[in-house]
Structure formats: structure tokens, C-alpha cells
Amino acid sequence: MAKRIPTDVPQGHKWCHQCATSKPHSAFYRNKRSPDGLLYCCKPCTKATRERTEEYHRIIEEVLQESREMAARCPPKVYEPYIPPLSVW
Ligand SMILES: [Zn+2]
Numbered sequence: 001m002a003k004r005i006p007t008d009v010p011q012g013h014k015w016c017h018q019c020a021t022s023k024p025h026s027a028f029y030r031n032k033r034s035p036d037g038l039l040y041c042c043k044p045c046t047k048a049t050r051e052r053t054e055e056y057h058r059i060i061e062e063v064l065q066e067s068r069e070m071a072a073r074c075p076p077k078v079y080e081p082y083i084p085p086l087s088v089w
Pocket of ligand 1: 016017041042044045
């Protein structure tokens with residue numbers, strides 16, 4: 001279900017889809033690809049989204065770095081598929 005966008009957004013204001021508030025155009029970053037030349041979300045929302053995205057990428061990068069270090073430390077045989085010994089079956 002799409003969010004309802006109010007039709008009574010004042011002149012010079014834009015509806016932020018993220019915090020669901022109408023804010024003046026000055027509260028939005030510019031976006032050349034957008035029909036009205038402004039971003040979909042207001043500045044605080046854009047910033048919050050960017051910080052979340054950065055945090056996400058930072059964690060992913062940490063995990064990848066860790067596994068790269070592990071792979072460098074461990075002998076390749078560790079990565080061979082584990083076949084349980086016959087007695088386990
Ligand atoms: Zn917003």
C-alpha cells in the first residue's frame with residue numbers, strides 16, 4: 001500500500017516520504033535526476049539513511065577483512081569440505 005501524500009503541501013514545500021512531513025525546499029538536498037530537482041527525502045532523513053548505509057558497509061568490510069585475514073593465516077586444507085569419518089555415520 002502506497003503512503004498517502006497530502007495534496008495541501010504549501011508552495012515552496014516538499015513532502016518527505018521518510019519522515020512523512022512537508023518541509024521547505026531548503027530542507028532538501030538537490031538531485032538533478034529528480035523532476036523537481038530535489039531529493040526524495042529531507043536533509044535529516046538523507047543524512048540518517050547515509051549514516052545507516054555507511055555503518056552497514058563498515059560492518060560488512062570488517063567481516064570481510066576478518067575472513068581475509070583468517071584465510072591468509074589458515075592453511076588451505078581448512079577450506080576443504082568436511083567429510084565426517086565413517087564412525088560418525
Ligand atoms: Zn524527512
